[in-house]
Amino acid sequence: MVDWSGGNDTGSAPRKDAIWACVAREGEAEAPVYLRNRDLAETWLAELIADELAAGRRLCLGFDFPFGYPAGFARALTGRADPLAVWAWMAEHLEDSPAGNNRFDLAGQINRTLGDGPGPFWFNGLKREIDGLPRGLDGRVNPFAERRAAEAQASGTFTCWQMGGAGAVGGQVMTGLALLHRLRGRFPGQLAAWPFEPADRPVVLVETWPTLIDTVVRARTGPGDIRDAVQVSAVAGALSRLEPATLGRMLDVTAPEEGWILGLGHEAALMAAADPLAPPPLRNDCFALPAGVDWTPVDAALALLRDRLTPVTGPETLPLGAALGRVLAAPVTALRANPPQPNTAVDGYGFAGPAPDGPVRLPLCEGRSAAGAPFGGVVPAGQALRVLTGAALPEGVDTVVLDEDVSVGRGQVAFHGPLKRGANTRRAGEDVAEGEVILQPGRVLTPADLALIAAVGLGEVAVRRPLKVGVLSTGDEIVEPGAEAGPGQIFDANRVMLLSMLARFGVAPVDLGRVPDDRDALRERLDGAAGEVQAVLTSGGASAGDEDHVSALLREAGALQEWRIALKPGRPLALGLWQGVPVFGLPGNPVAAMVCTLIFARPALGLLAGRGWQEPWAIEVPAAFAKRKKPGRREYLRARLRDGRAEVFKSEGSGRISGLSWAEGLVELADGGREIRPGDPVRFLPFSAFGL
Template sequence: MVDWSGGNDTGKSPRQDAIWACVARLGRAEDPFYLRNRRAAEHWLAQLFAAETQAGRRVLAGFDFPFGYPAGFAQALTGHQDPFALWDWLEERIEDSPTGNNRFDVAADVNQRFGGHGPFWFNGLKREIAGLPRRKATYENPFEEKRRAEHLARGAFSCWQLGGTGAVGSQVLMGLPVLSRLRRKFDAAVWPFDTLDKAIAFVEIWPSLTLGPAPPDQIKDAWQVREVARTISSLMPRQLETLLDVAAPEEGWIFGVGFEDVLRQAARQPPHLTNDCFALPPGVHWTPVQDALEALKERLTPVVGIENRSVTEATGRVLAADAVARRANPPLPNTAVDGYGFAGGRDAGVHHLPLAAERAAAGDAPGRLPDGHAMRILTGAALPAGVDTVVLQEDVTVSDGQIAFRGPVRPGANTRQAGEDMQEGAVAVAQGVRVGPAEAALLAAVGARDVAVYKPLRVAILSTGAELVEAGDHAAPGQIYDANRPMLLEMVRQFGHHPVDMGRVLDDRGALRDRLDQAAAQADVILTSGGASAGDEDHVSAVLREAGALTLWRIAVKPGRPLALGFWSGVPVFGLPGNPVAAMVCALIFARPAMARLAGQDWLEPQGFGVPAAFSKNKKAGRSEFLRARMKDGRVEVFPSEGSGRISGLSWAEGLVELPPEAAQIVPGSLVRYIPFGSFGLR
């Protein structure tokens, strides 16, 4: 994205009103480049385009000035309605150097052709120029003042104004000749005049369409190109296609007009994951479980957007920023019991205090207790001035307008101090925490109104395999019912994400590609089961490999081993094994914490417990093993069969026993690590 300038060289030091450019990929923006003049900018752009095309990549280049003028101008000036005829006309006449240019004279020449009073206005030179008015007072425009896009983009300036605030006219005159040369040199397509089927595409942008003021410590132009580049590069292909579907064959169009909400929403999206986040070091063939988990923990980042929600709507959502206490809890000192309040503690012995007529209850504004008196005070009431100690009502007798109680009573007894639970300004709930009932209570107590939360992670669930049929349908010999999809849909739901049922797909790569396209359009992450290894019928790994986005992790784990990780249209894909037991175990061990990170949550470590074994096993070295297990009489027993197809063992089990990769001889009474399903978030 490029912020252009119609003026002269701006010097070596980065500054406002210069040319700034920024490159972004997959929602990740590089540092903006400062370009001191148009000659430097044209050279920089040519180098960038050459490098990107040589690397086989496509470039969408945005420039913040109009690519066309109001309808009729190109025809009237050049004799052709084609906007590129106007580009060529300007390229032939504009003279430009870092220290000066002839834009005012060219504009005056145009005006002279239409009577000498317009369409251009503003003379920024000391000398008078025939036909170019200095101010708009004597201005006459034979054409429309603004293009249709500028009428829709509120606040957009006219392309006829050559100086002052909003001098878009000078940017156009000095920018189109540069684009004309770059278009010819790189055979670039220009939107919306051309079909965007070239390696380089030019689009017109206007950063102020969706951006507000820049942060006070940043140069506005540099900040704007970075934000626009980051936002547009984060758009999914179908979103980009929709925003580019515009018919404006003569005037041109401002990218995003009519879709401002889409761009604002995209601006709040985190960057896409890079395709190499699943890459393993060269030479790695079998990955230990812990190494695989550490790699996912290190490389995965949130992929969902952010929005504000009230505390009552935030339950179940993950905080995208620390929620800070707007006021202390409790906000004022208060009483923890029903009783009688007074000032100071009391020594041993019987004490008598006159009873004030007022009382204090929860919700009352704090009053003041007369010196030497006691006051009736109820649980939760703010302590009135002159009260710092409360004695329980059960320990008090009341008669003749006074109370009597027996000491000792320590100072501050039965009271709560202001902020003893939470101080104003402290972090109440940290970023990355999923808001549950307890967090919702705390947020409400400290006065939170709206909190920033991540949008729910949408998880597409897809089963693959010609042998599968839907539960309840007729199954021919050799076919089996699809058990994985119902299991994974419910697991994803219990993890707190939004499941998207993508059904089943046969062993047909074309059908699989189509279904993955549909899933990528509807979800933030895709879970498949089956076809994740490297055999002839392992089509998930095959199509990901064909797309150039597959990493096949051979994990030293039982059950499981193959885990296909990759991307489809920028959406991460987790290819789980086809056997139900292996699919569930891999989903719990690998997909659950990975999806939590993608949803903005902290990395999840299941809590395990050392318990005595009620079984025997001679375990070989090399792989971590997860056995279906449950507790009985203080010991953990395991399912008799370790087969990955024994689905009954999943229903029988209440958790997993994790055995480390080292060899082990387990006998009854040996301590083993037991992880209840509840530690994985399953009920």
């Protein structure tokens, strides 16, 4: 397994974002190998292939970059719908050395060849302009698909058209395909390019994607470990442990032009080979409680959700202006330092410091340095230059004295010292260094984050697509708000409440409407939802009565768990999967539905959305009420703060919807028994802690 890189020589010390390789034999992975540049990597690979051929062994050689482009590109570039012709074209036109390559210029050349406007390649990562290669997506024309069919099915992949910025793989593809073409030339007839050629030669080249076993990689990556090294070891070991029949099924793919990712669609088998003890993907019993568990404590239920759910949203790249509130999908690395060069923090006069104690007179150098209009020369020693706030400091200036502290006249500037070297200036990169990772995946992007990303030279960012969550109300007694309610009917308060809550959580709410107490109608609605959303919240029908059709259908599908949670307000919480989509069956009572959504669904949806598990923050305040609580259940009281004390709603009845509107948060009372008197400390969770 090879983790490839399109960048420059990374130096002698092992580091991330470099080239790593690992050999595994008989299920045992050798120590990962650090290869500082592509020349060394090619030599290492050629020697490995030669040794294996000489020993009469077969070799499966995996690389983590696409072997093909979206359909139509090969013919447009080479005149033939043959991906191997693209390999040859890249090898002929790519100029590469440890110090760098012409990948950006090559992308511009291809864009110019394929049409009049910029596209499909984008993101010029160099300081100079490149004809045909735009820096962003503005004006881009792409006659091909953004992603291959394989990438549309694999989470965490990136488009091959992006040449720079976070998650860019465009350079990896160009340099990687050129390498593969040269290796095939070194060993004629010995290397098969899968899936374009049958895997029946001594050496088979395959495309891999380590994220298919990301759970194992994350579990094995400890403090100080280099993730790339862990990835190649985990993937190589997994592939070498596969049973021949399993590997045969993975290789049985028809993808004549775009290529395919080995193991895609067989993640469970690949995960099992990577680590038999690794947590499995979501399956029908992913919500199953341990044997013998009846009433489930709140903390135990939360721990089960946290351990068993994983992200289900894929990535996309957006301009910064459209990324607010989205979940970051990949680390963000600074393209340049901030500040990019030393500059002045004030209006004043710059010189080479320090300045001694006492009066100082310096002749003025002609000209000035202003923000966006730097001084073009060198300031001679012993002279000063007029500088304005934010201006780049020219050579010969490292210290600035403020306007307010100087006298100017007769071509001189005078002031009183002492003044330390570097006074009133900002060092280059003192905020962010070039190449520094400034934000990690899983972060929900704020306006401040977008400002930081823009300041280090990025115009786009890789984010996760919004998690789509459907909301469905059930029951014959439910009618639409504003409609005419007959005898025994009530207005649907839950659906509008839950949809609004989801919008505040940062996911994409989808209104699935309401269905009567009709099992076939409910089945049809869930079937439709499974192709539209990635999670479902239902209200009503989640218990075990005759008309509780949500739990009944999930039970029929073999995917129901009824959690009897030791919680008040709240009844059994039905959890299950419908065609692979998690379903949270909430109580029909609005107060219980809201509390269960805040305490259980919100953090679970955060995991599914890729933002991680979110604990609400709480404050301890004096109680403005008295209550005797029995042990056994955790209780949540509708509450608000007045004069720094927590008041609770006059009634604990879960049918009192007015209490939700009255409240500003919840008072949480722990599982044990307690007698609360006014002034005693209680734990208050404001609704703002949940994003409401």
